[in-house]
Amino acid sequence: MKILFTNTAIVLVIATLLSSCFFNKHPKSQKTGIPYNDKKYGYQKFRQTHPAPGPGLVAIEGGTFVLGGSADQDINFEYNNVRKRVTIPAFYMDETEVANQDWLDYLHWISATFPTDHELYYNALPDTLVWRRPLSYNEPYVSNYLRHPAFQDYPVVGVTWDQAQDYCVWRTDRMNEFILQSQGKIINPRAAKATAGAAAANAQKVPFNTDMYLNNQFRGAGIDGKKMTADLNGKPAAGSKKAVRPVTVEDGILKPAYRLPTEAEWEYAALALAGNTQFENITDGKIYPWNGLGVRSAKKATRGLILANFKRGAGDNGGVGGYLNDKAFITAPTRSYQPNDFGLYNMAGNVNEWVQDTYRQMSFEDVDDFNPFRGNEFTDKRLADPATGKYAKDKYGRPIKDPAKSAKKMTYAELIASQTAAATPAAPSKDPLAGKAYNADARGFLDTVNTSLYGTTTLVSNHSKVYKGGSWNDLAYWLNPATRRFMNEDDASAEVGFRCAMDLVGAPEIHPGGKPHFSVKKAK
Incomplete structure (x- = not known):
């Protein structure tokens, strides 16, 4: 029983x-x-995910810090870094500066994808003439620095702010394209079988673009892969047993775009104060990306070694032969010296680095205290067909972007009208602000600088972009992360390079282990 x-x-x-x-x-x-x-x-x-950073990036846990607070000089250059407490959300940042080999990859892709577009290739070339000086023999660098394999892991220089922006777009598309090809979501025409390779190549007449793909405008025979995602609401295509669809943002497969870091992000990442904090208390401040007031290592094994690549004094770019102080006369490889507490290399010295911000002397007083930034240029993707939502694209397969037309979400009728050349004029309104044009350029935010006076009364304009960090040819003062300088966005220098950043989506805490947390009931 x-x-x-x-x-x-x-x-x-x-x-x-x-x-x-x-x-x-x-x-x-x-x-x-x-x-x-x-x-x-x-x-x-969709399965909730916390995506890993894109290739080359490390996670930077955000927090509060004093922008401009690391300046150690009583008189700072141009009085342009007034201290202000701000909060920086967590984000990702390149472990190293973008190197010559990385830029050669970019140039190779352009020449292979658009072999007859000589203008596109020429516009992507760095200005190697930045090495020339009237009274200095630098011709070997003009000829060799970018392309010779001896310099392949050295930071790329001679790149304008505009070129850095284009590189970020290219890098984003190549990363997401590779992810989709690796998962069988789209076809890699180069890896396709010989019988189908020609068809795949012909189908992909324009290169992959993330925005176009997410808008369902990169599809069809020779593009769709064998492992596309099932579509619960779709109908199977002719000759297919199941309905499929492209990857969407909600799938969590594609990664956010690469971009230049903001000035505040860059300064926060350079200081890496997370290495000196405990229970929300900063135990030791910094004036460089490392601890201490000096520029030499205090550790026993490396005592006396210079901690960054910079100019120690007039006529001293590397030290005495037989015992070079920083072991570099010009730039050094991107993985040189000790990384800071965030794991970032060369956040002081080697090359200055472009950031996203437009320069204004009083930015630190003007910007918001959460995620501060000056340089917003709000845009809308132009619609080729408002009824279907298809984007208009340029000859390279990228969406055409126009200045934003509204500060808030428009009604559907307004959206259609805004995309129509002969839009019907709006009826008169009693609202005193009605009819006032929306300005999508918020770079200055109520800044009254007259751009027509650029070069006459001031060298600062909306084309002035910030760079930070000090270089191989700068004195130690410029190694301080709070220092800031500017250059025109279409200018370049042998002392300026860049690194990329990426938005971090989801929970901001990078290392939750070993920290107290509230117990929360999981959803059923």
Whole structure:
């Protein structure tokens, strides 16, 4: 009898488990109870992810710090870094500066993808003439610095702010394209079989672009891969058994765009105060990316070694032969010296680095205290067909962007009208602000500088972009992360390079282990 009861109990347990699995096969909405990922209802829920950083990036846990607070001089250059407490959200940043080899990869892709577009290739070339000086023999660097393999891991220089922006767009598209090709979501025409390779190459007449792909404008025979995502609400294409769709943002597969870091992000990342904090207390401030007031290592094994690549004094770019102080006369490889507490190399010296901000002397007083930035140029993607939402694209397959037309979400009628050449004029309004044009350029935010006077009364304009960090040809003062200088966005220098950043989506805490947390009930 006891055995019979036991067997019956086992059967009941198994039946309960099977029933539970059957009825809980799909997660349900917490607010409506409707099952997700069920064809009968068509609602989708995607696996919650915290995506890893893109290639080359490290995670920077954000926090509060004093912008300009590391300046150690009583008289700072141009009085342009007044101290202000701000908060920087967590983000990703390149471990190293962009190197010559990275830029050669970019040039190679252009020449292979657009072999007859000589203008595009020429515009992407760094200005190697930045090495020339009237009274200095630098011709070997003009000829060799960019392309010779001996310099392949040295930071790229001679790159304008505009060129750095274009590189970020290219890098984003190549990263996301590779992700989709690796997962079989799209076809790699170069890896396609010989019989289908020509068709795939012909189908992909324009290169992959992330925005176009996400807008369902990079599809078709020779593009769609064999492992595309199932579409619960779609219909199978002719000759196919199941409906499929491209990857969307909600899938969490594609990564955010590469970009230049903001000035505040760059300064925060350079200081790396997380290495000197405990329980929200900063135990030791910094005036350089490393601890201490000096520029030499205090560690026993490396005592006396210079901690960055900079100019120690007039006529001293490297030290005495036989015992060079920083072991570099010009730039050094991007993985030189010790990284800071965030794991970033050469955040002082080697090359100055472009940041995203437009320069104003009083920016630190003007900007918001959360994620401060000056340089917003709000844009809208131009619609080729407002009814279908298809983007207009240029000859390189990228969406055409226009200045934003509104500071808030427009009504659908306004959206259609804004995309129509012959838009109907709006009716007169009693609102005193009605009819006032929306200015999508917020770079100056109520700045009244007259750009027509650029070069006459001031060298500062909306084309002036910030660079930071000090270089191989700068004195130690410029190694301080609070120092800031500017240059025209279409100018270049042998002392200026750059590194990229990326937005971090999701929870901001990078290393939650070993820290106290509240216990929270999980959703059913």
